[in-house]
Amino acid sequence: MSDPQHEQYEGLAALYAMGALNARERTVFESHLEICRTCVDEVTALLPVSHGLAHAAPPVEPPEALRVRVLQSVTGETESPLVPNRETMDDMLTAVEEPEAPTVHVEEPARSGAGTLFWLAATLLLAAAGAIGWYVAELDRRVTDLRATVDAANALTMRANTSLAQARTQANERNVVLNILAGADVERLELDGQPIAPRARARVLWDSDRRMVFLASDVPALAAGDVYQLWFVLPDGPASAALVEPDAAGSVTTLVEVPDTIPLPVTMAVTVEPDGGMPAPTGDIYLLGQVN
Numbered sequence: 001m002s003d004p005q006h007e008q009y010e011g012l013a014a015l016y017a018m019g020a021l022n023a024r025e026r027t028v029f030e031s032h033l034e035i036c037r038t039c040v041d042e043v044t045a046l047l048p049v050s051h052g053l054a055h056a057a058p059p060v061e062p063p064e065a066l067r068v069r070v071l072q073s074v075t076g077e078t079e080s081p082l083v084p085n086r087e088t089m090d091d092m093l094t095a096v097e098e099p100e101a102p103t104v105h106v107e108e109p110a111r112s113g114a115g116t117l118f119w120l121a122a123t124l125l126l127a128a129a130g131a132i133g134w135y136v137a138e139l140d141r142r143v144t145d146l147r148a149t150v151d152a153a154n155a156l157t158m159r160a161n162t163s164l165a166q167a168r169t170q171a172n173e174r175n176v177v178l179n180i181l182a183g184a185d186v187e188r189l190e191l192d193g194q195p196i197a198p199r200a201r202a203r204v205l206w207d208s209d210r211r212m213v214f215l216a217s218d219v220p221a222l223a224a225g226d227v228y229q230l231w232f233v234l235p236d237g238p239a240s241a242a243l244v245e246p247d248a249a250g251s252v253t254t255l256v257e258v259p260d261t262i263p264l265p266v267t268m269a270v271t272v273e274p275d276g277g278m279p280a281p282t283g284d285i286y287l288l289g290q291v292n
Contacts, residue, residue: 013039017046030142037150044143173255176211183207189265191289193218200250202287204268206258214242216252216287222272228286229277230256233267243277244270265291 012029015021021029033039180186185208193200202216214230222228228244239262246252258264267290272283 009036009039013042014046017043030146033146034149035153037147037154040143040146040150044147047140047143176255177213177253180205180207180211180213187265189268189289189291191216191268191270191287194285194288196284197286200287202252202270202289204256204289206264210258210260210264212256212258214244214252214254214256216244216246216270217250219244219246219250219252219286221246221250225275226272226283227275227277228252228270229273229281230254231269231271231281232262233269234262238269238281240277240279241268267291 009029009032012021012025016026016029029039033043186205187207189204191202191204197218197220199218200216200220201218202214204212204214206212219228228246230241230244231238232241239259241258242254242256244252244254267288269281269285269289270287271281271285273281
């Protein structure tokens with residue numbers, strides 16, 4: 001489905017690229033270009049056409065009748081016909097039979113009307129070509145600036161949308177955590193800090209829908225390249241529950257997805273693993289909560 005706000009500007013890109021819009025129309029269309037990448041791309045595609053018209057207009061030979069009329073309007077004289085009449089033929093024969101003494105003719109200076117018209121037309125054409133060339137160069141610059149503006153606006157929009165999506169996700173997670181904590185059927189498991197992190201404390205809570213949240217405090221900061229990993233400790237071996245990232249204060253609030261194959265309650269532990277986690281524990285145990 002096309003954008004209704006774009007439809008009203010369809011067809012204007014060609015007129016804009018050719019410089020055929022008046023000042024008001026050009027201002028309105030340029031305001032639209034600042035937010036429409038489609039129109040910017042269309043104007044860009046038409047720029048070679050503008051360049052071609054500005055620099056490669058082919059010369060056109062005027063019709064002979066038009067040339068005669070133009071010269072007549074300037075000089076006030078009519079050209080002699082190409083086919084001589086009978087009187088002219090008689091004069092030519094007489095001239096052959098009776099040669100006259102040579103006569104010196106002094107040519108009058110040519111009238112300047114036709115030359116003036118030619119140079120005036122040439123000057124106007126050069127001025128028009130220069131104006132078109134300037135307009136095309138200015139249009140190139142405007143399109144480049146507009147494309148950069150549109151790209152920057154699109155990047156800002158994408159970042160804003162990403163931030164908005166993250167904020168919505170965090171808000172949804174907070175609502176789930178609050179619902180679990182406020183539930184009447186909530187169960188819990190306390191995790192105690194081990195000798196490597198004696199001050200650390202954690203608690204796992206879940207409801208009858210198997211929604212689980214992991215809460216921790218005073219968790220030590222880790223070296224770069226390490227991450228905390230939460231585990232379900234089962235009789236046949238540990239299973240990864242979640243990767244845990246404490247904030248600057250050492251606090252953690254993380255929702256945990258509990259597979260249907262995991263029985264609750266279950267013993268849980270937190271270890272330090274390489275960034276990205278491991279399929280089985282390899283590092284020291286920082287927190288441990290056992291089911292009696």
